[in-house]
Amino acid sequence: MPTSYDLHCHSTASDGTLSPKALIQHAANQNVEVIALTDHDTVAGLDEARVEAQQQGIRLINGLELSVSWNNQTLHIVALGIDPQYPALRDGLNALQRYRQQRGEEIAARLEKRANIPGVLAGVTELAKGKLLSRTHFARFLLEQGHVKGMQEAFTRYLKRGKPGYVSSKWADFEEGLKWITDSGGQAVVAHPARYSMTATKRRKMLGEFIECGGVGLEVVSGSHSKGESHTMANLAKQLGLLASVGSDYHGPENRWVELGRLAPLPDGCTPIWHDWE
Ligand code: AMP
Ligand code: MN
Ligand code: MN
Ligand code: MN
Secondary structure (H helix, E strand, O other): OOOEEEEEEOOOOOOOOOOHHHHHHHHHHHOEEEEOOOEEEOOOOOHHHHHHHHHHHEEEEEEEEEEEOOOOOOEEEEOOOOOOOHHHHHHHHHHHHHHHHHHHHHHHHHHHHOOOOOOHHHHHHHHHHOOOOOOOHHHHHHHHHOOOHHHHHHHHHHHHOOOOOOOOOOOOOOOHHHHHHHOOOOOOEEEOOHHHOOHHHHHHHHHHHHHHHOOOOOEEEEEOOOOOHHHHHHHHHHHOOEEEEEEEEOOOOOOOOOOOOOOOOOOOOOOEOOOOOO
């Protein structure tokens, strides 16, 4: 049985800064034994990652982090073990990628008009290397151009709700997105559940619907969770019969707070999402 799992991370196929190949090499250096590459709304990095994972003797899980809307709120669903060729999933991801491009153009137009920042679209397109646009690319652009001193500030001053570059987003329908994942053979996991601004009551309501729609997992240990948050989520997973997942949400070496594979163990009593993996 492998002991080191990291089931949530990003490459340059979305908003990470390491290529899929470099990410897998880094995972090998960190002694990660099982890794899921979970780029936002794309599976484009998986082929390159798979080749390198074979080289390094690491197990790669085909993954993805799907953006969905639930009651006008954005949620992220980590999908594990999907079939990346599954037609409904592929079509859904294509639509999301087109939407991300339009939304990126809208964010750029707003920053140019409302915050008087020139050259945004060209700048972020360059940073994203023409691939999928995420707000992370906008934050990096604002940082590089000296408009902010850190990534966090880029979000709080420019990109969050109520700020000049904010565009309210309409992602995949919750139920439909979960169906793409489960029908393609994947396990759906609610990513970083402590990061959503919702009451505990609302979170339970959301998780009830998630389970009704075929969702099976909760990301109990996340690079973005405190120890206390992990324990809260572990208890919730146990109460609701959800499997527990772990993921750093690594985006590259620039972020000093999260390291690939360096995760706290699952709290006692959780059933790991990998308990019945072959
Ligand atoms: P998007 O899906 O395009 O809205 O971008 C969301 C991504 O932005 C997340 O996956 C994170 O990588 C990043 N992000 C969101 N909020 C923050 C924040 N406060 N600080 C740093 N990165 C953030
Ligand atoms: Mn991201
Ligand atoms: Mn996320
Ligand atoms: Mn993520």
